[in-house]
Amino acid sequence: MNMWKVSMVCWISVLFLGCGEPPATSTQVDTRVHLYLTDFPVDDAEVTRVLVTFTHIDVYADATQNWITVVDYGSAGRQFDLLTLQGGHAEELGAFDLEPGSYSQIRLHMTPDHVIEVNDGTGVHQFPLKIPSGDETGIKLVGGFTVSGDGPTMLTLDFDARKSIHRNRGQGYMLKPTIKIVEVVTSEFAAKEIHAVQGGEVHLLGKAELRIPPGALAVDTMIEIRKLVLGAPYTQKTGLLSGSVIQLEPSGLVFLTPAQLSVFYDPAQIPAGLRRRI
Incomplete structure (x- = not known):
């Protein structure tokens, strides 16, 4: 075509x-969900790397009122450098199939220890980066998505390290994530948060x-x-x-x-x- x-x-x-x-007449079912991670630029020029590690990802199915593990990296987890996911770049967290329906929450589970790398002019130094409750209850994202079944669903999560990193005297660096869904793309609907300074693109598949x-x-x-x-x-x-x-x-x-x-x-x-x- x-x-x-x-x-x-x-x-x-x-x-x-x-x-x-004309409306499509195909009855083929496509319930594949692709989950991506991106990050808004960090304001602090001294920060050169932000390394975070995920262990698994759950979604909450409204129909069954149960949490479903959709991505599992094992106990060692999978590490991401958030600073490489800026400027429109994104990395896939995972792809999985879900039953058609509504999913109102996403929960990200992380290891207890993460790393921030800082160049303070005297050299590059690495410091522990703590995430409260990241390895216990996980980080819940309020806001969900719907799987229609008539085409793939693509979700992009923004970690937004710029607003999440805090340095407290005597406690070191803390990461209090403000993760949110910034883009949803299906065959029927697309939504994306566009930053005024950067601009961007919104795509409705095909x-x-x-x-x-x-x-x-x-x-x-x-x-x-x-x-x-x-x-x-x-x-x-x-x-x-x-x-x-x-x-x-x-x-x-x-x-x-x-x-x-x-x-x-x-x-x-x-x-x-x-x-x-x-």
């Missing part, structure tokens, strides 16, 4: 765009993408792209071709400089006698 792309530059948010794509340059947003903003379907009553009333619609949120958002919205469609799905109009 050849997919074409329509791109446009916009100053304000576009509320609805028709894609001319449907649309929005590119926001640095400085286009006044403040950090969660941008959503949602796929809707035009029902027969609406298409009969408006004369529009039945298919998908792309909705952007938050409604009324103003870009300070132009952003680029691209919508993908399959020209083979456009009936004979009709032509594309933008």
